[in-house]
Amino acid sequence: MSNLKKTIAVAEMSYIIRKGLVYSLSQLPIVEKVVEWKDLENLSAQSIALRPDAIVINPMVLGRISKSEIRQRLKLDKKMVVIALVYNMIDEQFYRSYDAVIRINDSEANIENILTNALKNGNSSGSGQDDLSERETEILKSLVKGMSNKEIADHHNISIHTVITHRRNIARKLEIHSVSGLTIYAIINKLVDVNDVKY
Template sequence: MANLSKVLAVAETSYIIRKGLVYTLSQLPIVSKVVELKELEDINYQLGILKPDAVLINPMLLGHSHKGDVRQHLNIEKHIPLIALVYNMIDERFYQSYDAVIRINDSESKIEEVLSACLNKDVSKVSDQSELSDREKEILISIVKGMSNKEIAEHHNISIHTVITHRRNIGRKLEIHSVSGLTIYAILNKLVDIKDIQL
């Protein structure tokens, strides 16, 4: 019965969305308490005291951040699932690093299903599967800047085969296989500035 006592934290600045979500979540049988995180300045402090079982966050709060950046910025432990609250038209592949996604138009039963699946899996084993390593981020930046495999290999002092392996791993982890998709990902996750990209 431990599953029936989950504490959730909701980080969302929109009053209407936050209140609606808190109400919906508090009605679910697997949730015992829902805490609202309204101000960005208080989030770190509140999370430290609250120790929630999961954090539901609008990635736009921190500038459309990747899960790893949100975890680091808010000092959230790796075993706590991060669930993205999605209600804009950005390609949802950019949210796939999160442990789960709840959309603004999801039904109560869908939200409960997503939460149950997320809270009952071992997040620590899965959470970093789609995280890019520092080297992969460097390669991604070079790709986005328009460098060829040969130029990337020379720039990073690695073999072309290693570049190809990194490109394959980046595509697999992000499930993005086009340079334009990688470019959008890199811009949204602040890996590159738009002015650094060759058009």
């Protein structure tokens, strides 16, 4: 992370939570400017115009979507850090794709550490996390539908060794190492329908 102070955008519908977070962030030494995004209709245009270094967003404002979907829908710069603002009970797996998570009950020191680390480490998907290739996405879909390695190999006309390599890459990129975790990821990211999953 460079020594320059950063611009942070806050996207949150609740007035009191948004104002409190904007104030808290503006007090941090690494933050030069905090921009409020209260008009969710124009988030994409605001993102292009203001080019913040990071966005702190309640994933629910756009309907419980993942970081990659937020990035697509808002046309966010690939380098922008996306931080989830969490104040309700949702499965932790949902937030794994975000660069960082700020919880409503975090202390000022904790928020500063989270923000500093997220900005220092940059966008994790830029380093390969969360960016599955088309083939890896297809393998993941087959896997969560309950297919064995042999069935996946036959279905995609590839060797079992290649299937295993793809599975390793998927686990490494997503940092999810169980089929149940991958299933939750696939459902949340709308890669598969709940009805397609084999229990």
